[in-house]
Amino acid sequence: GQQLNQSPQSMFIQEGEDVSMNCTSSSIFNTWLWYKQDPGEGPVLLIALYKAGELTSNGRLTAQFGITRKDSFLNISASIPSDVGIYFCAGQMRGNTPLVFGKGTRLSVIA
Amino acid sequence: SQTIHQWPATLVQPVGSPLSLECTVEGTSNPNLYWYRQAAGRGLQLLFYSVGIGQISSEVPQNLSASRPQDRQFILSSKKLLLSDSGFYLCAWSVLGTGDYEQYFGPGTRLTVT
Numbered sequence: 001g002q003q004l005n006q007s008p009q010s011m012f013i014q015e016g017e018d019v020s021m022n023c024t025s026s027s028i029f030n031t032w033l034w035y036k037q038d039p040g041e042g043p044v045l046l047i048a049l050y051k052a053g054e055l056t057s058n059g060r061l062t063a064q065f066g067i068t069r070k071d072s073f074l075n076i077s078a079s080i081p082s083d084v085g086i087y088f089c090a091g092q093m094r095g096n097t098p099l100v101f102g103k104g105t106r107l108s109v110i111a
Numbered sequence: 112s113q114t115i116h117q118w119p120a121t122l123v124q125p126v127g128s129p130l131s132l133e134c135t136v137e138g139t140s141n142p143n144l145y146w147y148r149q150a151a152g153r154g155l156q157l158l159f160y161s162v163g164i165g166q167i168s169s170e171v172p173q174n175l176s177a178s179r180p181q182d183r184q185f186i187l188s189s190k191k192l193l194l195s196d197s198g199f200y201l202c203a204w205s206v207l208g209t210g211d212y213e214q215y216f217g218p219g220t221r222l223t224v225t
Contacts (some may be wrong), residue, residue, distance in 0.1 A: 026156050033211045033212075033213060033214075035216075040199075040219070040221070041214050041218060041219065042201050042203075042216035042217050042218050042219045043149075043155075044216070045203075045213055045214070045215060049211050068178075078201045086153065088155065090214075098145065098157050098160050098170070099157075099212075099214055101154070101155045103153060103154045104154065106153075
């Protein structure tokens with residue numbers, strides 16, 4: 001099946017630092033989504049992207065739909081302790097097909 | 112607004128016992144429904160998805176099965192659990208339409224098979 005390569009696998013950063021993570025694929029996707037999962041809970045949708053080149057923000061989070069449609073990026077500015085969790089990217093190749101998920105980036109914030 | 116419920120929240124079952132996990136969605140009609148399993152806090156494995164009542168697609172062959180007896184109800188079952196069935200089970204829904212293909216997840220069920 002299709003795979004998304006998400007990197008880095010894990011990050012340890014100081015509070016206040018900016019964070020960048022990305023997701024790449026060998027296939028073209030029509031939709032890119034970013035989720036955050038807190039321990040013991042279901043993933044929560046952060047940002048959805050539908051057009052190549054699209055740049056969308058949600059508070060301190062900014063995500064971009066890569067121009068080649070094969071990648072996406074998520075940036076978090078001025079990290080805070082509650083940003084801790086696992087961030088997943090997900091892509092959809094065409095309508096009404098299941099999402100393909102990356103393996104996640106585990107973010108730890110050191111106060 | 113839409114909400115999604117899963118129960119039970121946690122479950123401890125012996126090997127060989129049956130399983131039934133339930134997921135219900137409120138506030139929407141004709142949702143696509145999904146079952147995922149997550150092991151060791153990483154990676155979401157799609158198990159089943161359904162685009163309508165009685166329509167189930169299986170992504171991974173295993174001893175689990177799914178059913179959709181009602182529009183907004185999705186059930187995950189097993190006749191005999193294996194140790195490898197332990198994990199965090201997540202249900203999700205989505206609705207086709209403008210700006211959607213977004214999936215929304217439930218709170219999950221933590222299953223431990225002993």
